[in-house]
Amino acid sequence: MCPDQMFSVKDVSILAVDDETEVRNLYDTILTEEGYRVTTASCGEEAVERIKQEKFNLLLLDLKMPGMSGTDVLKAVPDRLEGTSVIIVTAYPSLESSIEAIKSGVCDYVIKPFSPKELRNIVRMVAEKAKLIEENKKKERELAVATAAAEAQKLKARELEDANEKLRETQNMLIQAEKMRALGQLASGVAHEVRNPLAIIILGINYLEEKLPKKKGRNPINDTLKIIKDSVKRADKIIRMLYDFSRVTELDLKKEDINSVINTSLALVKNKLKLEKNIKVSKEIKIGLPKVLVDKNKIEQVFVNALLNAVQAMPNGGQIIIRSYDKLLTEPGNGAGNRKNDNFKVGETALIVEIEDTGIGISRENMSKIFDPFFTTKGPQKGIGLGLSVSKNIIDLHRGFIYAESEEGKGTKIIIKLKIAKEGGANG
Amino acid sequence: MTDKIKILVIDDEPSIVDALRERLEFYGYEVVSANDGLEGLKKAESESPDIIILDIIMPKMHGFEVCKRLKEKPSTKHIPVILITGAGIEDIAKNEPALQAAACLAKPYEARKLSETIHDIVEKYLKK
Numbered sequence: 223m224c225p226d227q228m229f230s231v232k233d234v235s236i237l238a239v240d241d242e243t244e245v246r247n248l249y250d251t252i253l254t255e256e257g258y259r260v261t262t263a264s265c266g267e268e269a270v271e272r273i274k275q276e277k278f279n280l281l282l283l284d285l286k287m288p289g290m291s292g293t294d295v296l297k298a299v300p301d302r303l304e305g306t307s308v309i310i311v312t313a314y315p316s317l318e319s320s321i322e323a324i325k326s327g328v329c330d331y332v333i334k335p336f337s338p339k340e341l342r343n344i345v346r347m348v349a350e351k352a353k354l355i356e357e358n359k360k361k362e363r364e365l366a367v368a369t370a371a372a373e374a375q376k377l378k379a380r381e382l383e384d385a386n387e388k389l390r391e392t393q394n395m396l397i398q399a400e401k402m403r404a405l406g407q408l409a410s411g412v413a414h415e416v417r418n419p420l421a422i423i424i425l426g427i428n429y430l431e432e433k434l435p436k437k438k439g440r441n442p443i444n445d446t447l448k449i450i451k452d453s454v455k456r457a458d459k460i461i462r463m464l465y466d467f468s469r470v471t472e473l474d475l476k477k478e479d480i481n482s483v484i485n486t487s488l489a490l491v492k493n494k495l496k497l498e499k500n501i502k503v504s505k506e507i508k509i510g511l512p513k514v515l516v517d518k519n520k521i522e523q524v525f526v527n528a529l530l531n532a533v534q535a536m537p538n539g540g541q542i543i544i545r546s547y548d549k550l551l552t553e554p555g556n557g558a559g560n561r562k563n564d565n566f567k568v569g570e571t572a573l574i575v576e577i578e579d580t581g582i583g584i585s586r587e588n589m590s591k592i593f594d595p596f597f598t599t600k601g602p603q604k605g606i607g608l609g610l611s612v613s614k615n616i617i618d619l620h621r622g623f624i625y626a627e628s629e630e631g632k633g634t635k636i637i638i639k640l641k642i643a644k645e646g647g648a649n650g
Numbered sequence: 651m652t653d654k655i656k657i658l659v660i661d662d663e664p665s666i667v668d669a670l671r672e673r674l675e676f677y678g679y680e681v682v683s684a685n686d687g688l689e690g691l692k693k694a695e696s697e698s699p700d701i702i703i704l705d706i707i708m709p710k711m712h713g714f715e716v717c718k719r720l721k722e723k724p725s726t727k728h729i730p731v732i733l734i735t736g737a738g739i740e741d742i743a744k745n746e747p748a749l750q751a752a753a754c755l756a757k758p759y760e761a762r763k764l765s766e767t768i769h770d771i772v773e774k775y776l777k778k
Contacts, residue, residue: 421669
C-alpha cells in the first residue's frame with residue numbers, strides 16, 4: 223500500500239519546541255508547507271502548557287533549553303504524551319541523555335544542524351510509523367471484537383448442539399413411553415378379556431367344590447380342582463405382571479441419595495433374606511456420592527428384583543455384594559458413546575450400583591436374552607421372565623444403562639449406571 | 651316379599667352373570683341381573699336392590715359412569731356398590747373417592763371372597 227494513501231498530513235498535529243526563534247521559524251515554515259498542523263513553543267514550560275491543552279500526534283523537542291529541559295517536559299506530563307511520537311532534537315547527543323530519552327518513549331533523533339530535507343524525512347517517517355501503529359492497534363481491536371464474536375458464535379453452536387442432544391434424548395424417551403403406552407393398552411385389553419373367563423373358571427371351581435362329594439385328604443377330585451385353581455392364579459399372575467410391566471411409563475423424579483435407596487431395597491428383602499440362612503449380604507457403599515434424579519420406588523423395584531434374582535441363583539447359599547460408587551467413563555461401550563441409544567458420553571461421570579452374587583451364573587447363550595420379556599430359566603413356579611425386562615425398562619426411562627456380567631458356576635453381576643443429577647435446579 | 655337380601659349384578663358377560671347367580675343364590679341371596687349399564691340403571695330403580703355388583707369394563711356404558719349416575723340419583727345413591735375389575739385395582743383406587751364404591755374386587759376372585767365382601771357390606775350398611 224502506498225504510504226500517501228495511508229494517512230493525510232492534515233490529520234497530523236505537531237508541537238515543535240525550541241528556545242531559538244530561527245529554529246522555530248524553520249519548523250513552522252517547512253512543516254506547514256508540508257501540510258502538517260504546526261504549533262510552536264519557545265520553552266519547556268510553554269510546551270507543557272500546550273500539551274496539557276491539546277493532544278499532539280508528534281512532538282519535536284529540543285533537549286537543551288533554559289529552564290525546563292526536553293527530558294523534564296517528557297517527565298512532567300507522561301500521561302498526556304501517550305500516543306504521541308517524540309522526536310528529540312539536539313546539538314550534542316550524549317549517551318546518557320539518549321538513554322534517558324529513549325526510556326521516556328522517544329521515537330527518533332534529529333541532530334542539529336539539520337537540513338530541511340532531513341527534517342521533512344524524519345517527521346514523515348515518524349508520522350507514518352505512528353499512523354501504522356495506530357492502524358495496527360485498530361486492527362487488533364477489530365480482531366479482538368471479531369474473536370469475541372466468533373467465541374460467542376461457538377458458544378451458541380454448542381448451546382444449539384446441547385439443545386439438539388436434549389431434544390433427541392426427549393424424543394427417545396417419548397418413543398419408549400409411546401411403545402409402553404401401546405403395550406399398556408394391549409395389556410389392559412388382554413387383562414380384561416382373559417380375566418373374565420378366569421373369573422368364570424374360578425366361580426365354576428367354587429361351584430364344583432360345593433357339589434362334588436367331599437373326601438378328606440388327598441384325592442383325585444381335590445387334587446384336580448387345586449391344579450385348575452393354581453393354573454388360574456398363574457395365568458392371572460402373568461396378566462398382572464404384563465399389566466404392571468406396561469404401566470411403567472411415567473417417572474416421579476426427585477433428587478435422591480442412592481445409598482438410601484439401596485438401604486430401603488435391602489430392608490424390603492430383609493425377610494426373604496432371613497429365610498436364606500446360607501446367604502450373606504454385604505454392602506460396599508461409597509459415602510458422599512452425588513445425588514441422582516430418579517423415581518425412588520421404581521429404582522427400588524430394580525434393586526429388589528436384582529436381589530431376589532441373586533437369592534434364587536444361589537440355592538446352596540453364597541454371598542451377595544451390593545456396591546455403589548461414581549466413575550468417570552473413559553471408554554465407549556455399555557451405554558457410553560455417541561450412538562443414538564447411548565445415554566452417557568465418554569468423559570461423563572456416572573453413578574454405578576452393582577449387585578453381585580456367587581450363584582450359578584448365566585450361560586453365554588442366555589446372556590443376550592436375559593432382558594427380553596418372558597425370558598426365564600427358572601421354570602414357571604418361580605418367575606415368568608418379566609423382572610429384568612421391567613428393570614431395563616425402568617432404567618431406560620431414567621436414561622441410564624443396565625447390563626450383566628456373568629460366568630457360569632461363578633456368579634452374576636448386575637451393573638446399573640445412573641445419571642448424576644445436575645447441580646442446582648429444583649427437581650429437574 | 652322375603653327378608654332375603656337382593657343383589658343386582660350388572661355385567662355384560664352372561665356366563666359371569668350365570669356363575670354369580672348360582673353362587674349368590676347358593677349363599678342365600680336373591681339375584682337380579684342386567685347385561686349392560688343402561689339396563690342396570692333401570693333395574694337399580696325398578697328392583698330396589700340392597701347391593702349392586704357392577705362390572706367396570708362394559709360396552710354401551712362404562713362401569714364408572716354407571717356408578718356415578720347411581721350415586722347422583724336420590725333413589726339409588728344409598729345402594730352400596732361393589733366394583734369388579736379385570737384391570738388393575740389401582741385404577742379403581744384412583745377413582746374411588748368420586749365413585750363412593752363400598753368395595754372393589756379384582757377378577758378372578760373366589761366366591762368365598764365375594765361372599766365375605768357382601769357380608770361386610772351387610773354389616774356396615776344394611777344392619778340398622
